[in-house]
Amino acid sequence: xxxxxxxxxxxxxxxxxxxxxxxxxxxxxxxxxxxxxxxxxxxxxxxxxxxxxxxxxxxxxxxxxxxxxxxxxxxxxxxxxxxxxxxxxxxxxxxxxxxxxxxxxxxxxxxxxxxxxxxxxxxxxxxxxxxxxxxxxxxxxx
Numbered sequence: 001x002x003x004x005x006x007x008x009x010x011x012x013x014x015x016x017x018x019x020x021x022x023x024x025x026x027x028x029x030x031x032x033x034x035x036x037x038x039x040x041x042x043x044x045x046x047x048x049x050x051x052x053x054x055x056x057x058x059x060x061x062x063x064x065x066x067x068x069x070x071x072x073x074x075x076x077x078x079x080x081x082x083x084x085x086x087x088x089x090x091x092x093x094x095x096x097x098x099x100x101x102x103x104x105x106x107x108x109x110x111x112x113x114x115x116x117x118x119x120x121x122x123x124x125x126x127x128x129x130x131x132x133x134x135x136x137x138x139x140x141x142x
Contacts, residue, residue, distance in 0.1 A: 001022055001025075002022070002023050002024075002025055002026040002029035003020060003021070003022050003023070003029060004019075004020060004021050004022075004029040004030070004032035004033045004036065005018060005019070005020040005033075006018070006019055006020075006033050006036055006037060007019075008036065008037070008040055008041075010041070010042050010043035010045075010046055011042060012041075012042050012043070012046040013042075013043060013045070013046055015043045015045070017043040017044065019036050019040055055083050056079040056080070056082065056083055058083075058086075059079070059083040059086040060079065060082055062086050062089070063082050063085070063086070066089070068085070068112060069113065069116050071085075071116055071117065071121065072116050072118060073117065073118030073119060074118075077119065077122065078118045080118070080122060081119075081120075081121035081122050084122065084124070084125045085112070088108070088121075088124075088129060088132065089112075091129035092104075092105070092108050092129065095129070103133075104130075104133050107133050107136055107137055108129075108132075108133060110136075110140075111132070111133075111136050
């Protein structure tokens with residue numbers, strides 16, 4: 001086992017970060033370092049930020065396309081909450097075609113129509129679709 005480890009300067013933000021990976025032998029580790037020097041140009045933070053920006057942009061487009069209610073909160077909160085809400089919409093779309101889930105469909109449509117606070121969606125980000133429906137059902141007494 002050999003470890004490849006190099007310091008790289010992010011071409012986007014200028015931050016110096018360490019890239020490392022374990023390989024089966026020194027030759028493979030050396031090849032890995034050479035590859036990383038040629039192929040990795042952005043730090044993990046910048047790569048993550050680009051991913052978030054892409055997801056937020058797509059969620060905003062889908063929110064407009066689906067004519068969903070605008071969320072209330074700061075710009076960052078609404079962008080994040082839209083992304084979370086769209087992920088719930090994907091779950092909703094996967095179950096809504098099943099006849100036994102008409103109740104879920106109805107309750108979810110009420111949630112989308114009534115929950116306009118970005119904070120609501122952010123707080124529910126770890127919740128499963130079924131739990132979201134059940135919790136809302138209990139809370140609203142539906």
